[in-house]
Amino acid sequence: MSDLEKTPDDAFQKLLDSDVDGLLEASEKPKKVTSSDRLERAFLEIVEFRRAEGRLPSSSTREIAERKLGARLDGILANDEKIEALKHLDEFDLLIEPEPPASLDELLENDDLDLLSDDSGLHDVSDLPARRSPADHASAKRVKAENFEEYEPLFKQKHAELADGTFSLVPYSGIHLIAEGAFLVLNGVMLFVAEVRDAEYKETTVRVNRRERTRVIFENGTESSMYRQSLSIRLFEQDGRALARTGHDLAEIGDADRESGHIYVLRSRSDHPQISGCENLYKIGFSTTTVQKRIARAATDPTYLMAPVEVVEDYRVYNLKPSALEHLLHRLFAEVRLNVSQIDATGRRYDPSEWFVVPREVINQAIKMIISGEIVNYEYDAKQLKIVERRAQ
Incomplete structure (x- = not known):
């Protein structure tokens, strides 16, 4: 067949066959980015910040990049639908909202900038009589510890073991460390997890929250029944520490303190x-x-x-x-x-x-x-x- 007799389809095929560099190949249509994809990517940036810095991003810092992540996290925490959509990516419990302060003591605990410092000892409640009421089980009030004399020797022992190198302070790394028998340090104060009580379940419109009350004894003679999740958040936010037997893996923290x-x-x-x-x-x-x-x-x-x-x-x-x-x-x-x-x-x-x-x-x-x-x-x-x-x- 002569070139004059070739059809347009034949000519087009010849042109394609001669395209050895693939210049005429149609590129794949880019995958459409959904709002869910964008939300997950935005949250993963917050997760990476937590992994790299060991703390939550602040929405009030002067560091613009961090403040942007902090404001983003605040927005996510204010939206139950976003929290539900991101739970599978929440490896650091970032989406567990802290309880509002139930007392002056809890407000002072969260005073990261030391705006409410009390050098006069006006807020020290360690010498006050113990107060108990049914309401104590519904809120995390700090009160004088009952039978503190039973726990005081444990704190002295741990301080001695820190001094002689038997135990070391390691960065707090997750809620799994808040177990009965564990010693932790929050805001420079050593605490002992005396109890982790049975789980409570609170149902919202989008999910069921699982929470566990604790009995936490502080070395200053006070105790609290804060939620385990709330304590975890405070330890993350305030660069908390855990006591680990020197030379042992983090998974072994608390094993000898049961x-x-x-x-x-x-x-x-x-x-x-x-x-x-x-x-x-x-x-x-x-x-x-x-x-x-x-x-x-x-x-x-x-x-x-x-x-x-x-x-x-x-x-x-x-x-x-x-x-x-x-x-x-x-x-x-x-x-x-x-x-x-x-x-x-x-x-x-x-x-x-x-x-x-x-x-x-x-x-x-x-x-x-x-x-x-x-x-x-x-x-x-x-x-x-x-x-x-x-x-x-």
Whole structure:
């Protein structure tokens, strides 16, 4: 066929065949960017800032780029639909909104610029009587810690372990570190997570929020029942720290700080003259369950002198084997052990070995000294009714 006889289609095909450089190939139509894509990209910039800087971007800083990200995050947090759409990208819990301050103490905690500093101590509530009401369970008020004497030795021990290098401070890295038994540092104040309570669920129009109350003990003698998520946000915002055993992975934080049992001190309510007439008579024991459960059948148990008992002290023990602590207390007070026998309902004879004639305040002092490790250089003087420095052998 001559060139004159070729059709236009043939000529066009010849032109395409000669395009060895692909200049005539049609480019792919660009994929349309949706509003959802733009929202996710915008949020991922905030996530990258958190990963790089270890904190949330501020919407009030003079750094324009950071302020832009901070304002963007504020806008997202104000929109439930955006929060729901971005949850799958929220690896740092950025979308969990903090609770508004429920008290002056919480307002002071969030005073990042120290505008409300209190050098005079006017706001210090550590010496105030403890206040409890049903409303405390609905808000995170800071109050004087109940039984703070049980926790004070733990703080002293941790400070000593930080000083000798056994423990180190590491950057707070996530809500998984807020577990029972964990020690953290917020605004320069060490805190102890005594409890993480059962989850609460609050339903909104777009989702169900899962929240967990905590019992947090601060080394200044106060405690709070703030939500676990709220505490996490504050630790992120204020460059919080966690205590980790030196040389161990972050995943192991808290592993050695779990509650291991209870050391309890009981007073007998027996009406037997030999028992009721004995001043400073106390039973010192330990339990891996609650003390109330342990003493439920005291009235029929010769271990408890076949009579009801009253709990006068209940120490929750961490980092120690309760039975070993109990053994140390029994050895310390061996000289003043009560010498008495009991007969149970079947006629069997028992010699209860956990009752001691020693002042209650001395028992409390001994428990604290054992927890802190000081007891190794001391002994109990039954004549002086006090713990004294151990005499040289």
